[in-house]
Each structure stands twice: as structure tokens, then as C-alpha cells.
Amino acid sequence: MLNNQGRPTSAGEAAAQSHPTFTGNRALIIEEALLFEIGRPETTGVDVPAPKAVKSRLGGQERKAPIGLVGLSEPETMRHFVRLSQKNYGIDTGLFPLGSCTMKHNPRLNEKMARLAGFADIHPLQPQSTVQGALELIEMLAHYLMTLTGTEAVAMSPKAGAHGELCGMMAIKAAIEAKGEGATRRVVLVPDSAHGTNPATAALIGFEVKPVPARADGTVHVKDVKELLGPDVAAIMLTNPNTCGIFEPEIVEIARAMKKAGAYFYCDGANFNAIVGKAKPGDLGIDCMHINLHKTFSTPHGGGGPGAGPVVLSKRLAPFAPVPFIRRKGKKLELVEHAADAGKATPFGRVTAFHGQMGMYVRALAYMLSHGADGMKQASEDAVLSANYIRAGLQDLMSVPFPDHPSMHEALFDDTWLKDTGITTLDFAKAMIDEGYHPMTMYFPLIVHGAMLVEPTESESRASLDLFIMALRDLAMRAKRGETERFAGAPFHAPRRRLDETRAARNPILRWVPPQPMQQAAE
């Protein structure tokens, strides 16, 4: 077909083979050099005024040699980073079924609110009389978190989930020491299915980690916990819903047993998205739980952070919450920054400079106000519904290790169904990339062989879920038919093929270094 200028309007011959390009680019996928290969020491993309003429007071400590940094003009900077961005997959690109990570929609209203000058452009140490609105926001968010979790207090300042775990375990340690049991209660029980941060956190502050076996149904049984309990046990760190995507059915009994034994219950709140508005962890008897605002409450993951990890605390841990915290003094809100000002409370110390992740607080509260009590409940129901829908759509082809429990917000599969195909969980995950999906969480939890943990969140339409299910069914059937080449080499269509991680670790290159001059290189 030709249009009236003689321009062909059908694909015609173009459907033939692809070919290598001169530039190495593939249309929208553009090869982008490193900043240090394209930048120049003399180039700058900002116009800085000339400094005032004054007598320097640097005390003779000025730099003499060049730093080695390079710059780009503004248009070059724009292009460099836009091109890099195009090599990334985000929630806005497509379904992001990364189990345990809750990759839900990040509302842009949150971003707009966080950028209000009254939140984004205030200093943590300016007079408290000039930041009353900021303190009000933190107090309101704290109220929301305590209401949703049914707890008495919340330490707001931890910077991310693992930092929240550390804060919570420090509160537990302080409470134990206040009872004079610091020398004896040194053991923390951690199920084999736990996130790696749990044992790492406990070990960081000197606890001895003792594993709790998971039963064949993927849950922790109170009987096993009781067997490990003794005067040496400080706490249990248990994720609920657990990392197999199951609500721990005996959690209330476990909490009761911990309390009876004089120990504490740390709940890892990474999977809170399944039960917001459906159950209050405080009602279940937990003592503390961190909340990943970047999972449950929609603040963006940003390629690995920043997050925020406030920790809710039970009545018996509340007095030990770290500084700073907010207190009402008449009509004013007051930020208590020093233990000496804490009144009856006995803060264990401080976990970060300043007051925590304000930028994340604004985003999380914007989300909570938008959803409201009704919407948050609905969101959890939709998240759980969607995960079970995916499970129902795939369970005839892929193996479900714990069929006796309904899934919460994530559906877990193992690799039994891939037996004798020569295809691994990794291969299957990489083949998903070619279909336009970010892979699910793979090989976690560790207690399930070749685990595939699928968390769709509440942000997907039914059509999106249906397409995902069909795409995975297609891949699964191809795997079973033995189309190994489609998997072993995957991904084929991503900006990069499979990367050599062994090589990266064996000879670590962790920064750019200028190329050696030819002669030197030859020596």
C-alpha cells in the first residue's frame, strides 16, 4: 500500500529479520556510556555566581589536587538519565509480582503533598514553634498506625524495615535489662522461613539466634515454640502473615506462650498489607511490629529506598521507645529530643539523627486519608483476593507447597512441577521478563525448594490478572513440553541478557577508573 506521496503504509518487507545496528542501539533501547566516559571536568550544568571577594578562612586545609569529577550540561544530563531510566522496570511499567515486597501503585498525589514547601523545605532543627504543622502530621500518622495495629505507642524514627526491627529489638532488650534479666535472656527464636533481616538484626545487638522449625504445612506451631521456651529466651521474631503467605493460625497461642514465659513477641510487619483493617496485630498479642511505609502504605520503593519503618509497641514496651517522640503540651506539640526531658518514660536511646523519614510520612498519610478506613480494608481484601485468584488459575500446572491454607496477599509455588524439565525457578523467572513481567520473588522463603512467591497487590485489574495468569500458563506448558532453549537463555529481549554475577564477585569492579595509557597497560 502506498499513500499519495508514494510512502509505503504497510509493513511489507520490514517484517523480515532484525540486524545489528551501527550504534548498538535498538530503537528505544539506547546504549548509554558511563557518566565518566562522556562527562568533562570543565563542563557544568549549573550557573553558579562568582563568589564574593573575601579573605579565606579555611585554615590552610584547602584541596590542592583535582577531585576527578566530571560534569554534563543540562540537556546532556537530562538525556543521560532518561536513557538510563528506560532500562528499568517499575510498577508503572507493568504488574510487579514481587512477593514480600508489596509493589502497589504509588499515587502521585503523595508526591505532590510531600513536595509542599511546608513539609519539604523545613529544617529538623528550626524552632519547634515554626514546625507545628509538621509535628501535627507525624502525630496524626502515629494515630493512624496505632489504630490500625491496635497498639499503645509507636516509635516513628526508624528509617526502613530493618531499622525498625533493630529499634524494636532494642526496646525489647531495654525492657529485659530493666527487669534485671539482661544477662540470662540472650536467645531470640527465629523461624527458618524468616526474612534474613530478622536473624541479622538479633545478632547485631548480641542475641543468639535459635531457629524454630516450620511444620509441613508452612506454619509455626505453638508446641514447637513452647519446647524452645525457657528463662534464656528473650523474644521470638515471627512474620505474620508469614513468608509462605499464610496467616499463622496459632499466633494468639504463641503470643500467650511468650508472655507467660516472660519473653516478647516481635512481629515482622512486612506482610501487613494482607490484614490492614481486617485484624489488629495488637489484638493478637504481639509486643512490637515494624511497618514498612514503602510497602503497605504506598510510598515508592525508588529502586531500593528510601523507606520508613515506624515500630508500634505494646504497653509494656512503650516506655522504652527511643527519642525523639512527640508530646502534647497544652495546645502545642512538643518534640522530646533528650531522655532527660522524657518524664516517666525511659527511652533506650536514639536510632537516628533528627526525627525520621518526614517525606515518607507525608506520602503514607496522603494514602491513608485517600483510602480511609473503608478503602484500606477493601485494599487488603482485594490484595488477598487477587493472590488467591492467581493461585486458582495456576495450581493445576504449578505446584502449591501448602495447599491446606488459603493464601493471604501472596501465592507461593515450589519447583516440584519443574522436576525433570531441566528448567529451574531462575530460568522460569527470567522467561517472565521476555513476556514483559518483572519476575516474582525467587528462592525465598528458604524452606521451600525453588520457591516462587507471587504478590500481585490490590493494584491490578481483573484483565491484568487474567493476562498474567495466561502468560504464566503458556510458559508453564512450554516448560513441561521441554522447550528448554526458551528458558535457559532467557531473557532474550531485555536491555541486557543474563549477567555474569560470578565474575562480578570474583574480581570486583566497584567504581570507574580511568583507562590505563597503552604503554602502562602493556607493562
Place this chain on the structure above:
Amino acid sequence: MRYLPLTPDDRAGMLARIGVATVDDLFSDIPADKLLKEPVNLPHHAGELSVERTLGAMAAKNVPASSVPFFVGAGAYKHHVPATVDHLIQRSEFLTSYTPYQPEIAQGTLQYLFEFQTQVALLTGMEVANASMYDGSTGTGEAVLMAHRVTKRRKAVLSGGLHPQYADVVKTLSMMANDAVVAAPADVNGTEDLARLIDNETSCIVVQNPDVFGNIRDLRPLAAAAQAKGVLLIAVFTEALSLGLIESPGAQGADIVVGEGQSIGNGLNFGGPYVGLFAAKQKYVRQMPGRLCGETVDAEGKRGFVLTLSTREQHIRRDKATSNICTNSGLCCLAFTIHMTLLGEKGLRQLAQVNHANAVDLAERLEAVKGVTVLTSAFFNEFTVKLPVNAAEAVEKMAKKGVLAGVPVSRLLPGEGFDDLLIVANTEVNTDEDREAFVNALKGVL
């Protein structure tokens, strides 16, 4: 509810496909008496306009730095962030991506992390840098733990010029980990002798430069003294821009360098999120906390980047990991990297010079005020002044006159006899008129 795509019909159809009658059948593992029947006692959902009104009203009660002459520093600094930075970090592919565990579709994040690590290594004068910590203070805590691992000793010596809140973070972590800390008394003039605090159990000395009072220090003598005893020197900074003008800690002999990167690319945000910069000598790389991005090739031999040396990390090593950190400050690293790219060597040095010159100009103006003494002789963009009145009260009164004058030392160190000291920062955002307003407001409260 605008964030939820499922319709009532979808939900009914999906329940039927799953084979349950109601959604609560899927919550059957929750004990029946714990399952909430009604929504919790919080307001119901609200539209964008309503949320904007609620939050806008709270924001309006605060005094933004840009709206007044602003001189508050002591660990967080008001700088101009180019518009390009905020635009780029809001690109969906950066904003809504995850930790780059699937490198084939995360080369954007991985490449900027590699560039970030290189920038940080250059700026600090160190061989390697990681892909960020939460902030400078938590990074300092991690640096101390790392020094303990390297030296197999468990006592840290903290300078009296270390930001008191950083010191508190280290003290809390050390107390919890049963490690020893020796904290030198507050050192307003930057003249302490830390070397004398070293003993056979000392693993590291933690010294901030410029220190919290603004003093620029010469780290070389301390580095030499530390090295002679097998002690690691941890150099801390809270104002990353200072490294554009003063000698790098690496060149002065630091073993680990850790600091706050907020000044480059990131706003004040009432204290967070910020970005911790963490760098060290190459020989200690396997003891470093946090993520590291490294170069490799793909199956076709093309250069690419991956997270590497992850056998140090919690998801592999669990209770034997070098740190429990997982999520870090990804997007704040990106803001840092973009701003640093725009600045380049030339822009960074120039911006640092402008900061220093503005601060010197303010110091000169304050020295002309009767009763006011500038205590800091060598400084970058921040110094400490002694007032003839209570500094916290002066700051409150000046705030009422529309000038945010600085951080009273008593806010950081209450009850230690520093009530007349004020830490004053002056960056490129302050004009001559702002400094004039500062001096006039100050005169009005003396």
C-alpha cells in the same frame, strides 16, 4: 476508590473462580474473634481535593526555609536543588522500581549506583564506596561496627566535635551490642587531643570534619597516631559540599569515611529521607555494610552491572551478615548523582567557594556586632558564635521577626553550659540582604 481497579462484579467472579462464597473465607486462618467485622475507627475515604486541603492546612502552619532569611544547619543544609533533579527522580522507571535484584531489567538503577559509588569514592578520596546507607548518623554507627570487625577490638573513641545526635546513635548501638564507647567532652574550638584516648582495646576514632561547631580540622596527625596503634580513623562529615573545597579525608589518611549526602540533590524534608555516604579502603571491602554495585558482562559480552559481594549481606548470611540493612536510600542516591553530574568538578568547587565566601561575609558582619564573638577560626560554611544572651531565646525572638538564625548548641547539648552558643550556617541561598536582616534581627534581641 480510585486506587482499586476491581469492580464488585470482578470480585464476585473471582470468588467464584477460587471456589469460596465470601472474601472472609480467605481470611479463615484469622481466629474468628480477632477478625474485624467493621472498618476501624478512622475517617472514610476522601478525594484528592479533600486530602490536599487537609495536608495543605498542616503544611501552611510551618515556616519553609525559602520563605525567610535562613541560617539553620548543624547536620542538614539548605541548598538550591536544580529543577532537573526533581524531574528526573520522579520518572516512573526510577521512582516505582525495586531494588535491582533482576539486573537485566534494572540496568538504569545499577548504572547510576555505579556512577554514584564512583562519585562518592572520588569526593571522599577513598578507593571504594557502597550504594548508600540511610543517612550519615546510622552510617556512622555502621562504620564503628565495621571497625570492630576489622580490628577485632570493641572500643570506639568519639570526638567532642562529632554531631551529638550522631554520637547518641553510636552510643545506643554500642550499648546494645555490648561494645565500649569513650566520648570526649564537647570541643567547641576543635583543639582536643584525641590520640591520648587511644589504648590497646581501641578499634577506631570517630572524628567529624568540619565538626559540628564548624571547625575545619587537620586529620593528618590523628591519622598517623591511629595508624601507629592499629586503630582505624573514621572520618565523618555532615556537609558533603565542604569536600568540594577542603582536603578529602582519604588524602588525610582516613580508613573509613562516612557522611551525610543530603546537601547534594536532596531537600531538608524535616530530617529525612537523606542519604548516607559510606567509603573505605579497598582492603576492607568485604567487611563493608550495605549494597555494592559492580561491573560485569552479560551473555553476549556486553558490559552491565549487578549487585555484588552479597555474601556479606543479610539475605544470604543471615545472623553472620555485616549489617542488617536492606532498603537503603536509592532515590536519594539518584538525586545526589544527578546533582553532582550537573555540578561537575567545576560547579562543585565554585558552589563550595560561594558557600565559604558567604559564610566569611556573615562572620565579618557578626564580628562587628558588640558583644558577639565568632569562636570558629577555620570553617567552611558554618561556625559557632558566642552571644551575650541565651541563644535559644534569641533564636525564638528572631524567628518572630522572620529570621531563622541557627541552631542553639543547647538544643543539641542541653544542660552543659553552652546556653550562649549558636551554630550558624550560611549557604549559597543567602543574599547580602539576608545577612543584613540576620544582623539587624540579632541586634534587636541583644
